[in-house]
Amino acid sequence: MNATITAQRIVVGYDGSDEARWAVDWAAGEAERTGSQLQILTAYQLAWPGAYYAVAAEQFELARQAAEQTVDEIVARVRERGTGIDVFGTAVDGLAAAALLDLADAGAGTIVVGSRGSGGLTGLLMGSVSQQVATHSPVPVVVVRGRSAATDGPVVVGVDGSASSDDALAQAFAAARARGTELVVVRAHVTPPQPALPPPDLEAHERAALDASLAPWLVRYPDVKVEALVAAGRAAKVLVGVSHTAQLVVVGSRGHGGFAGLLLGSVGQQLMHHAECPVLIVHHRKAR
Numbered sequence: 001m002n003a004t005i006t007a008q009r010i011v012v013g014y015d016g017s018d019e020a021r022w023a024v025d026w027a028a029g030e031a032e033r034t035g036s037q038l039q040i041l042t043a044y045q046l047a048w049p050g051a052y053y054a055v056a057a058e059q060f061e062l063a064r065q066a067a068e069q070t071v072d073e074i075v076a077r078v079r080e081r082g083t084g085i086d087v088f089g090t091a092v093d094g095l096a097a098a099a100l101l102d103l104a105d106a107g108a109g110t111i112v113v114g115s116r117g118s119g120g121l122t123g124l125l126m127g128s129v130s131q132q133v134a135t136h137s138p139v140p141v142v143v144v145r146g147r148s149a150a151t152d153g154p155v156v157v158g159v160d161g162s163a164s165s166d167d168a169l170a171q172a173f174a175a176a177r178a179r180g181t182e183l184v185v186v187r188a189h190v191t192p193p194q195p196a197l198p199p200p201d202l203e204a205h206e207r208a209a210l211d212a213s214l215a216p217w218l219v220r221y222p223d224v225k226v227e228a229l230v231a232a233g234r235a236a237k238v239l240v241g242v243s244h245t246a247q248l249v250v251v252g253s254r255g256h257g258g259f260a261g262l263l264l265g266s267v268g269q270q271l272m273h274h275a276e277c278p279v280l281i282v283h284h285r286k287a288r
Contacts, residue, residue: 009037012112019114023144027112038087042071043096067091097132115145146276150247154182157250164252168282172250173221182225188235236270243275250280
């Protein structure tokens with residue numbers, strides 16, 4: 001079994017929308033590649049803040065049955081693939097983001113969400129489930145968008161020398177090996193108005209930093225073909241550009257830029273909105 005972005009169990013959110021179905025298909029493919037267990041979660045909630053009337057027991061039971069039917073149908077669809085992966089479904093009374101984060105805390109290896117959904121399981125808007133999960137999850141989160149079924153093209157990872165981007169490198173190498181594809185490592189930089197170094201020296205400095213960050217991983221993954229690129233421009237714009245031909249883009253949850261208190265950096269946020277392929281966001285695990 002190849003090492004990969006998951007650890008034993010992949011959890012994917014499902015609400016019946018096309019985007020959520022694409023997320024399930026992506027997660028099932030990842031489970032096949034890695035031998036991981038797949039859990040499909042459907043969350044439902046009838047009560048809402050400020051409701052004038054309480055939800056009747058009959059209404060609650062109907063909602064529960066509908067949610068269970070929804071998740072049973074998608075589990076059956078995955079089993080029809082005939083790959084024999086270990087898949088099961090769960091219907092939960094509660095908020096989708098909270099339910100997914102609870103499963104992350106309980107030991108899930110990876111959380112998968114779609115780019116938007118039918119009423120709240122996933123979505124692109126600030127405060128939506130995908131945003132909340134990508135921001136607060138202690139485990140890697142994949143936002144499935146764009147060419148979600150693509151199996152050609154490289155895995156791409158953005159690095160900047162931060163601890164978070166080093167974690168992203170670990171996940172990206174494993175993902176490239178699992179797919180049997182090339183890994184493209186991108187270090188983007190913006191030339192300041194008054195650079196301390198002339199452009200040729202600045203380029204050489206960035207190249208040396210990239211080579212240094214890659215060195216231990218090239219030893220660990222000698223079978224993975226790697227292309228290392230130094231690109232002039234903002235990281236988010238560069239990575240969105242290469243996402244047009246990639247099958248997966250990997251980034252850390254935040255890098256050197258931005259405010260230290262931010263849980264999800266601007267690069268990850270922009271990729272969630274604009275990438276043309278699934279995006280893997282990796283949070284840095286601090287040593288205890």
